[in-house]
Amino acid sequence: MHSPILSSPTPPGELARRPGAALLRRTALFASATLLAACSTVLPPVQDRLPASRSAPLDPAGRTAVVTPQSSVAWQWADSQPLPEAIARGKSVWTPARWSELPGWGYDALHEAWNAWLRSCERPAPGFGPVCAEVRQLTLASAEEQHDWLMRRLQPYRLSAPAGETKGLLTGYYEPVMNASRLPNASFGVPLYRLPAGVKNGTPWYSRQEMERSPQARAALKGQEIAWLADPIDALLLQIQGSGRLNITEPDGSQRQVRLAYAGTNGQPYQSVARWLLDRKLISSGTWEAIRAWAQQNPSRVPEMLAANPRMVFFREEALGEFEARFGPRGAQGVALTPGRSIAVDRDSIPYGTPVWLRSAGPAAQIEKLVLAQDTGSAIVGAVRADYFTGWGDEAYTLAAGLKQPLELWALWPRSQ
Structure with missing residues (x-):
């Protein structure tokens, strides 16, 4: 669940968010040799690469090219291959493209994307199993080797809507960081809840307002408090983003940081509180700053505003060790x-x-x-x-x-x- 674009009447997309396997690391030399052996049956052998020029061109952002069509044999090979057929996939059409058609290709620091790709390879997309084995082998490869491998191994497809729109x-979206207390007190009085027993995703339960008023709902929520925040707007933000980091003060006064991850909802439809405020001309822009300013000036109406969004999000607490924090x-x-x-x-x-x-x-x-x-x-x-x-x-x-x-x-x- 996420999206800070609060002025939109559409829901921000509450999600079920679900690092894992040890990374298989090799030297760049071993990675390249293994990769070539693995791909030799489907791709031509890699010729002597032409290193990118020291005076390689800069893109508008001031980045130096890692590879160019002139410096990369892989690029020349890939762009000379026959293009496959277009693919209709659900709500999209995939139209094959040349690598030279990708704006900015050759300037990206691909090693920054490799960790994300390794994460995806823990649960690879269909057909990506062999590719993921090579991704792991190329973890320590040079930027030029990574670019060349991508062009030889993968085919770009431009995405468009069925009607042809490509734009x-x-x-x-982001992960909020907030202060919290394990127990309620005069400063921290807004609870964040675990998923109550018997609540199933997709099945309507009590609305946000009913959770405040119904004795049955209050009984089901008792003891499910994970932590307490100081501000109901912070709690709403955390729910819209779907997860966050809490700097929690424990009962003994110690502090630690934990992550709250999405666990489910009460099954009610999402309604934008920004849209509620905008429709009533109570704010002029649907930003968090505008919402907070209105709430501070109208504290008695905050419950009414929050009730306009019947959906409540529940969380689970996760440890945030050194690795997870990255x-x-x-x-x-x-x-x-x-x-x-x-x-x-x-x-x-x-x-x-x-x-x-x-x-x-x-x-x-x-x-x-x-x-x-x-x-x-x-x-x-x-x-x-x-x-x-x-x-x-x-x-x-x-x-x-x-x-x-x-x-x-x-x-x-x-x-x-």
């Missing part, structure tokens, strides 16, 4: 998200675990990079639609809140063998 929308929560694919390299997609258009080339240019960011489809959300609908995971904390929030800009996507799929 879509990119938004952002990644985000588990996405719908069941693997940990990587800041700047994980996206949420419409699963009817892009299978989980698919590597995707993403291009988006707008006021918040200029993005041309390799990302992995690892998450979803009920507001993430359509062929060219993605939510970009920005990480955690204030900087991640600022970027996520500002992302609402045009998007182009290319799925990278294994070549036929």
